[in-house]
Amino acid sequence: MNYKQQAADFLTKYGITFSAKLAxxxxxxxxxxxxxxxxxxxxxxxxxxxxxxxxxDSINNYEKGVKELSCYSVLSCCSSEIHCPETFKEFCxxxxxxxxxxxxxxxxxxxxxxxxxxxxxxxxEEMRDDLLxxx
Numbered sequence: 001m002n003y004k005q006q007a008a009d010f011l012t013k014y015g016i017t018f019s020a021k022l023a024x025x026x027x028x029x030x031x032x033x034x035x036x037x038x039x040x041x042x043x044x045x046x047x048x049x050x051x052x053x054x055x056x057d058s059i060n061n062y063e064k065g066v067k068e069l070s071c072y073s074v075l076s077c078c079s080s081e082i083h084c085p086e087t088f089k090e091f092c093x094x095x096x097x098x099x100x101x102x103x104x105x106x107x108x109x110x111x112x113x114x115x116x117x118x119x120x121x122x123x124x125e126e127m128r129d130d131l132l133x134x135x
Contacts, residue, residue: 006072008071015046018043020040028054051118075131081114081118084115
């Protein structure tokens with residue numbers, strides 16, 4: 001299966017436009033080492049709906065000089081991040097975090113906020129189900 005085509009077909013089916021602008025103005029909070037990654041600002045639009053968010057590409061792509069972001073990369077990440085556990089305890093159990101960790105709690109709150117943002121944009125069950133197919 002051509003995954004990039006699958007992502008493009010998803011955008012076409014739902015009338016979503018995709019843009020990714022290289023910004024390189026931030027570093028991700030979750031990154032523990034000093035190796036750089038590209039920072040993009042991604043925008044998805046569907047009719048009057050719009051969602052924008054920061055997206056950090058891989059270290060490998062940065063080292064290769066890749067300065068473009070595919071809709072597949074973004075949608076496959078959205079596919080996994082749209083379903084955040086409802087509670088911090090469930091989050092820790094699912095992802096192996098320590099419930100006493102402040103860093104884990106910060107990560108959970110950030111993911112939960114992003115998940116809610118994605119659910120608002122990808123608002124139908126059919127669209128969410130189709131998004132899950134992009135992996």
